[in-house]
Structure formats: C-alpha cells, structure tokens
Amino acid sequence: MRAIQWKKYSISYLFLIxxxxxxxxxxxxPVLLAMFHSFTKWNLVESEWIGFDNFTNMFNDPMFVKGALNQLIYTVTDILKAIIFPLLAAELIHMLGGKKLKYMFRTGFILPMLLPGIVTVLLWQNMYDPSNGLINQLLSVLGLESWAMPWLGDEKTAIWSLIMMGFPFIAGLPFLIFYAAIGNMSQDQLEAARIDGATGWHIFTKLHLPFLVPQFKVVIILTIIGSLQDFVKILVMTQGGPGDATINPAMLMYNAAFGASQYGYGSAIGIALFLIILVITLFNMKFLKTDY
Structure with a gap:
C-alpha cells in the first residue's frame, strides 16, 4: 500500500526537494556550523579547538552578566507591553457601537505593521535627540526645561528610554490576536451575563480573561523569543552604551563577531540564546498546550 502511495505522489515529492x-x-x-565553531577560537581564517572555553569565558564575563540582567528587564517589560496595551485597545474597540468606527480604529492600529521596524527606531532616536528632539522641545514649551536631558546618553535613563520606545505599545500582532479572540467569544454567554447584572468589569475578569488564556500563552512566547533576538534598536540608538547600560546578549554576540572578529565566542553566545529559545518553545509545546 505504501509503495502504491509513493508511486502516486513521487512527482510531488520531487518538487519538494x-x-x-x-x-x-x-x-x-548555519546552525550546525555555529555549534561547531562555538567550541573553537575562530577568526574566519584560523580555527582552533578550545572546548568549552568560550562558554566558560561567557559566563565569567562581567559584560555578559550585565547584558543578561538588562535582557531580563527588556523581556519582562516587553511582555507587559505586549499584553496590557494591545488587550486594552482590543477591548475598547469591541465596546464601540458602529461597525465602521470599529473598522476605522482597527485599521489605524494595524497600519503601522506595514512600516519597516527601522523607521520606528530612527523616529524615536530623533525624538530623544538632546538638542532638537521632540521630547526636550516639548518639555521646554511646558516650562520644564530642568527635566530635559540626553535621554540616550545618561546611564540612568538610557535603558528606560529604549523600553519606552513605541508608546503607547499597541503592537499590531498581539492586538490582532486579542481582537480576533474577543470577537469569537460566545455572544449568548455575554448576553446571559449582562441579563444577570454583570458589569463591564465582571465580564472582563470572569469571561474575557479566562477565555483569552491561550492567546496570552502565544503572545508571551512570541514576545520572549522576539526580545531575546532583538538588538537592532540597541545597535542603532545606543550601541549598548553609555558604558554597558543598554547592552544585551544579542548585542554582545554582534560585537564579538563583527566588532572584534571573535566568531567562535560570538557563536557561543548565539548557541546559548538558541538553547534558551529552544527550551522555552519545548516548554510551551509540552506543558502549555492549547486547543486552537
């Protein structure tokens, strides 16, 4: 039987090659190559096997420890931004009366997805400019010149300035996930809850939130993966500085490989990030199963 099926679909399989x-x-x-070179001292010309030295140096590197702590801050705040604000926007739009009004607001929140991410980064970089940036200019107009500062040049404010990028944080993908899920909820349950006297807050906490648990899991996993991989905004806006105030492991990997030509050490950092993402993904598949 299997031989017959193979002959029947053999041409189709050939097109998959x-x-x-x-x-x-x-x-x-590339992944296998990076795994191999993570155990070597490699500069693209010479490759010397050094075993686990790259990983030992990585965990003993104060810069990597600082980057890991910064990454924890990035990841936690990214998760909060990806859940709270898109969910709030989705709820408010569903509360609107007319379909045209809903469509207008929904389209408005989705349109920024069409812009390349680097455009947003450069826009915020200009807004943070200490001389002519919108933020300091606005503070000056409001009579708060004393609050103006080099937002990306101060170690105390640089990382929080990066975190505040994209305010009000209504990312298109999480918004669409929450909006679609709320729209698929049983209207009979909602009407029954309203007849029983449930307020908007009770409907949100007792019906919407439990129903959205699978969507929360998806958004959290995608956000963690994206946060661990993200270094473009750091590269463009601060290059990890001032000092090591905004550095993260992905930025360290980039600096090691393309700044210091330490491709073996950069591969080791990349493999460490790969393993973290792999563990999170497997954990999600194993223990956080959803029915969608």
Missing part, C-alpha cells in the same frame, strides 16, 4: 535543500543550506547548516 528544492525547498528542503534551501532549508538545509540556509537554516540548518
């Missing part, structure tokens, strides 16, 4: 080759060449091979 180019896709598998591309995946193996541009996805799996």
């Amino acid at each position: 180019p896709s598998f080759l591309f995946i193996a060449t541009f996805l799996y091979y």
Whole structure:
C-alpha cells in the first residue's frame, strides 16, 4: 500500500526537494556550523579547538552578566507591553457601537505593521535627540526645561528610554490576536451575563480573561523569543552604551563577531540564546498546550 502511495505522489515529492535543500543550506547548516565553531577560537581564517572555553569565558564575563540582567528587564517589560496595551485597545474597540468606527480604529492600529521596524527606531532616536528632539522641545514649551536631558546618553535613563520606545505599545500582532479572540467569544454567554447584572468589569475578569488564556500563552512566547533576538534598536540608538547600560546578549554576540572578529565566542553566545529559545518553545509545546 505504501509503495502504491509513493508511486502516486513521487512527482510531488520531487518538487519538494528544492525547498528542503534551501532549508538545509540556509537554516540548518548555519546552525550546525555555529555549534561547531562555538567550541573553537575562530577568526574566519584560523580555527582552533578550545572546548568549552568560550562558554566558560561567557559566563565569567562581567559584560555578559550585565547584558543578561538588562535582557531580563527588556523581556519582562516587553511582555507587559505586549499584553496590557494591545488587550486594552482590543477591548475598547469591541465596546464601540458602529461597525465602521470599529473598522476605522482597527485599521489605524494595524497600519503601522506595514512600516519597516527601522523607521520606528530612527523616529524615536530623533525624538530623544538632546538638542532638537521632540521630547526636550516639548518639555521646554511646558516650562520644564530642568527635566530635559540626553535621554540616550545618561546611564540612568538610557535603558528606560529604549523600553519606552513605541508608546503607547499597541503592537499590531498581539492586538490582532486579542481582537480576533474577543470577537469569537460566545455572544449568548455575554448576553446571559449582562441579563444577570454583570458589569463591564465582571465580564472582563470572569469571561474575557479566562477565555483569552491561550492567546496570552502565544503572545508571551512570541514576545520572549522576539526580545531575546532583538538588538537592532540597541545597535542603532545606543550601541549598548553609555558604558554597558543598554547592552544585551544579542548585542554582545554582534560585537564579538563583527566588532572584534571573535566568531567562535560570538557563536557561543548565539548557541546559548538558541538553547534558551529552544527550551522555552519545548516548554510551551509540552506543558502549555492549547486547543486552537
């Protein structure tokens, strides 16, 4: 039977071979190569096997420890931003009366997804400019010149300035996930709750939140993965500075590989991030199963 099926679909399988080759060449091979070179001292010209020295140096590196602590702050705040504000926006839009009004606001929140991320980064970089930036100019107009400062140049404010990028934090993908889930809720349950005298707060806490648990899990996992991989905004806006105030492991990996030509050490940091993401993904698949 299997032989018959193989003959029937053999041509279809042949058409899949180019896709598998591309995946193996541009996805799996680089990962395997990075795994190998994470155990070497490699500068693209010479490769010397040094075992676990790169990983030992990584965990003994004060810069990596600082980057890991910064990453914890980034990740926690990213999760809060990805849940609270998009969920609030989705709830408020669903409370609107007319379909046209809902469509207008929904489209308005989704449109920024069409912009390249670097555009947002450069926009906020200009807003934080200490001389002509919008934030300091606005403080000057309000008579609060004493509050003006080099937001990205001060160790006390640099990391929080990066965290505040994108305010009011209504990211398109989490917003769509929450909005779609709320729209798929049983209207009969909602009407029954209103007839029983449930207020908007009770409907939100007793019906909406429990129903949205699968969506929370998806958004949290995607946010953690994105946060661990993100270094573009840090590279463009602060390059990890001032000092090590905004550094994170992904930025350290970039600096080691492309700044100091320590490709083996950079590979070790990349493999460490890969393993963290892999563990989180497996944990989500194993223990946080959802019915969607």
